[in-house]
Amino acid sequence: MSEVLAEIWARATTAQPTPPPLVVALLAILAVVAVSSPRGYRVVRHGVTVLHEVGHAGVALLVGRRLSGIRLHSDTSGVTVSRGRARGPGMVATVLAGYPAPSLVALATTPVLGAGYAVGVLWALVALTALLVVFVRNLYGLGVLGVAGFTVAAASWTMPAVVLSGLAWLLVFTLLLAAPRSVLELAADRARMSRRGYRDSTSDVAQLAALTGVPAALWVGMLGMVTLGSAAVGAWLMVAP
Template identity: 45%
Template sequence: MRPGACLLGGFELIGQGCRVEVVTEIWQRATATQPPPHPQVVGVIAVIGMILVLYRRTWPVTRLLVTITHEGAHALAAMLAGRRLTAIHLNSDTSGLTVSHGKARGPGMIIMLTVGYLGPALAGLGAAALLAAGHSIGLLWLLVLLLSLMLLLIRNAYGILVLLVAGGSVFLISWYLDPVWQSAAAYLITWILLIAAPKPVIELIMQRRRGGDRSSDVAQLVTLTRIPGPIWSGLFLVCSLAGLALGTAVLLPSLIELFEPMFTG
């Protein structure tokens, strides 16, 4: 099959017409709506997500998803605050670093530092809203786009590897799997973000109690604002837990209905 080529799923492509066809195909897939899975299926996926977050051996992998979101939130806030974003690092110990240039103090710096720990919960809520609207496949393509943009800012080899694997995996799921499995993957990613969001905050609180925190977002916020660390940590924890509760209400309204009689009498 050559002159003019195309084919899409089996690749082959070639020529501007084919590129337009690929973009059109992706747009159609991303904007199509899918019915939500049965609540029991959503519940099973939630349990799988919880296991992946709470199990000691899988947590380093799922934590990378949280770190990507955390650093992505820093990067977005830095740009919106008018700071010059220069680099993002993702490290093998699941930590990360976002480097931007601008005023060392002031609202822009405070906003950038604040949104990091709020990022996973906010991203999880946004993803839950897309799923509730029937855009599970659209969510996957949005992730491909965001991971591709983030890759342009990564400045260390491990970070590049992580984003290539993550972005490539989501792309393959979005392009090749049946819609039912694409929907399941979108729900799993969303549940992991919602369930995992409070855990790094709890880890940070424990680290600060041991006196081992000198450079975290909270430590820098204390220096910039003179507001005590426990207030910042408490704010991040409350917001993360609230995000989990709201996300659950969006994804599993039937679960909320089970507990409604307890509060309504």
């Protein structure tokens, strides 16, 4: 086991050449296709949901709340339960962290990719899925993490570095694009509920409105600006010479 871990560490900390500009452009196009197509986006949406819940869970721990568990559902939704004060800045930060998390994680990863550590990014994702297993409380969620972690680990162990570099860039491009789409879906769901005479009382922005008194529509706009801004900055960092 120690030899395997040492080999993983060596691969993760060894820089590889970054993809040439033409390959980067093709990977960006593939990410657009994945996020735009219904079938592709459904797969992508599971990854977005995982990072969404990681955002809630991570901030909950940072502000001193107790993390009770995470659930991932087959409809690509998820829920994170934590214990602590029902109101206050810590609760606001915890609820707010979900939607920006995928785009901010992807944005933070772009300098690492640019430095050539794409394989390190993939092994970091494997480590994240292994850590989340401790907190997931339903079988479907464990299955999602198991499939994702095993797939990325198997690819990272067996494929050549040039292929893994392309895979990591594709994943980050996809997250940058998928995060704003999830906010657009939130806005569309709220509009649909309003037309049918229903009131949104469970979404993150509805909870933020109840906690702060700031209208949910303003929270939707803020989340949209954060995710779109992260996508624009991240994409520029990845395609710039």
